[in-house]
Amino acid sequence: MMNHPVIAPLSETANSSGQVLDQLCVNALRVLAMDAVQQANSGHPRLPLGAAPMAYVLWTRYLRHNPANPSWPNRDRFVLSAGHGSMLLYGLLYLTGYDLSLDELTRFRQWGSRAPGHPERGLTPGVETTTGPLGQGFANGVGLAMAERFLAAHFNRPGYPLVDHYTYGLVSDGDLMEGVSAEAASLAGHLGLGKLIYLYDQNGISLAGSTALTFSENVMAHFAAYGWQVEQVEDGNDVEALDAALERARADETHPSLICVRTHIGYGSPHKQGTFEAHGAPLGEDEVRLTKQQLGWPETSPFSVPDEALAFFRQALAQGAAQEATWQQRLEAYRADYPALADAYERVLAGDLPGGWESVIPRFAPGDGPMATRKASGKVLAALAPHLWNLVGGSADLNPSTNTALAGRLSATTYLPPFSGGRTCYTGRSRGSMGVGRPECAFRGARARNGGYPEWAGLAWGLDRLWSYLPRLLRLHASPDAPGSAHGSGR
Ligand SMILES: Cc1ncc(C[n+]2csc(CCOP(=O)(O)OP(=O)(O)O)c2C)c(N)n1
Numbered sequence: 001m002m003n004h005p006v007i008a009p010l011s012e013t014a015n016s017s018g019q020v021l022d023q024l025c026v027n028a029l030r031v032l033a034m035d036a037v038q039q040a041n042s043g044h045p046r047l048p049l050g051a052a053p054m055a056y057v058l059w060t061r062y063l064r065h066n067p068a069n070p071s072w073p074n075r076d077r078f079v080l081s082a083g084h085g086s087m088l089l090y091g092l093l094y095l096t097g098y099d100l101s102l103d104e105l106t107r108f109r110q111w112g113s114r115a116p117g118h119p120e121r122g123l124t125p126g127v128e129t130t131t132g133p134l135g136q137g138f139a140n141g142v143g144l145a146m147a148e149r150f151l152a153a154h155f156n157r158p159g160y161p162l163v164d165h166y167t168y169g170l171v172s173d174g175d176l177m178e179g180v181s182a183e184a185a186s187l188a189g190h191l192g193l194g195k196l197i198y199l200y201d202q203n204g205i206s207l208a209g210s211t212a213l214t215f216s217e218n219v220m221a222h223f224a225a226y227g228w229q230v231e232q233v234e235d236g237n238d239v240e241a242l243d244a245a246l247e248r249a250r251a252d253e254t255h256p257s258l259i260c261v262r263t264h265i266g267y268g269s270p271h272k273q274g275t276f277e278a279h280g281a282p283l284g285e286d287e288v289r290l291t292k293q294q295l296g297w298p299e300t301s302p303f304s305v306p307d308e309a310l311a312f313f314r315q316a317l318a319q320g321a322a323q324e325a326t327w328q329q330r331l332e333a334y335r336a337d338y339p340a341l342a343d344a345y346e347r348v349l350a351g352d353l354p355g356g357w358e359s360v361i362p363r364f365a366p367g368d369g370p371m372a373t374r375k376a377s378g379k380v381l382a383a384l385a386p387h388l389w390n391l392v393g394g395s396a397d398l399n400p401s402t403n404t405a406l407a408g409r410l411s412a413t414t415y416l417p418p419f420s421g422g423r424t425c426y427t428g429r430s431r432g433s434m435g436v437g438r439p440e441c442a443f444r445g446a447r448a449r450n451g452g453y454p455e456w457a458g459l460a461w462g463l464d465r466l467w468s469y470l471p472r473l474l475r476l477h478a479s480p481d482a483p484g485s486a487h488g489s490g491r
Helices: 017-040 046-062 083-096 102-106 136-155 173-177 179-191 219-226 239-251 285-294 307-337 339-350 373-384 431-443 454-467
Strands: 077-080 167-172 196-202 229-233 257-262 391-395 424-426 447-451
Touching: 017 046, 017 083, 017 102, 017 239, 017 285, 017 307, 046 083, 046 167, 046 196, 046 239, 046 257, 046 307, 077 083, 077 136, 083 102, 083 167, 083 307, 136 167, 136 173, 136 179, 136 196, 136 339, 167 173, 173 179, 173 196, 179 219, 196 239, 219 229, 219 257, 229 239, 239 257, 307 339
Parallel strands: 077 167, 167 196, 196 257, 229 257, 391 424, 391 447
Antiparallel strands: none
């Protein structure tokens, strides 16, 4: 840490001490990203340079989290869908006080470091989901928001909003070009997932050139048509405009929100700002020095963070502890009024299944005669449904062909707003998003499953890589003899 008096503000308008502190904190994020990528001689420094202000506003003004306890169940989720900009996330985690030291940042992208090239869930405290394949973080966030609505419907009671967190994400041009994002966005709009809010780093540059070469769709109109609330922030450095847009997004409880933020990739870099060249490369020693000058950053050793900036970010520790304590008190009061529900809530978070649940699974013997696997799957699901209330899922417009709607007492309920605990989810033809969104449900307490045809597994193969990182997942998809997969043998 350095003892750092207030530096010259970058913006002419930064005339109050609050604005100067904002600039200092935003630039601390930028500088950490530049220094880490430079030290590693590998990585993507330029997304963090452009997107730092939106991340700063979200993380210091809105995100409800406790860096000392990354598993607090009701924390807001943050998904960096553009995982190649990982240093932005690691900077936020370090600065707000997660168990990720500055030393780890100096070893960014090195063997054994907890700051790998792309964020990995389970490796780095505070990383909610593994990202890197563009578009998949987008869809994962939809899964997280779906899980939140499901658990809220099941557990919340008047005066006890036990489950009421937001899911935020940062998405890029590349993310929105991916088909899986379109599927997931359509589903999120249809379901009215009002607690899902994405910031779109709209810098008009992707890996191989300007988006003018490839991507001219009217994203705002597109998302409005999906049923999203859309906002445009013209200047990605305008923290107050970002703040106002987030406020409006949060106020809309029935539509997911996309905040399109115009930014400059590589902001502050005299020779690289706004260019696509050297996409995944360090800026170079000279350019880092020039960029720091441009940002008004003093010549200091790499990884220097001003005391004021660190202290400001670290307020998250006290705030987060207080927020979690308030929630714990709520949980205790809830336990007094609803002991059985409180018990069920804790069991589901722990991943417990009711004792003997396997015993209800029907057995099929060769002597029973031939049976289509989809039929057998339907019987298994029907048997499990009354015992596993949190078995959520469905098919991509295939039930009744694949028997994936839950039969039995609870079958009539559909996962649709206003959410009341329905667990048969109709994903339409959103096969990719069904695959990506589903595992997120799984580690959030809901047990997820989907049904499809084996050929469709190809639509989800890329996702398997991602799933392999995710714990506590009942992998029922693309496995011909697993309940819930409903792969057709008798078509
Ligand atoms: C599915 C997928 N295809 C390709 C890539 C390789 N890749 C990494 S970043 C990137 C594009 C970067 O453009 P954008 O998402 O707009 O990010 P920015 O240029 O703003 O950093 C690509 C194609 C990837 N990560 N995922």
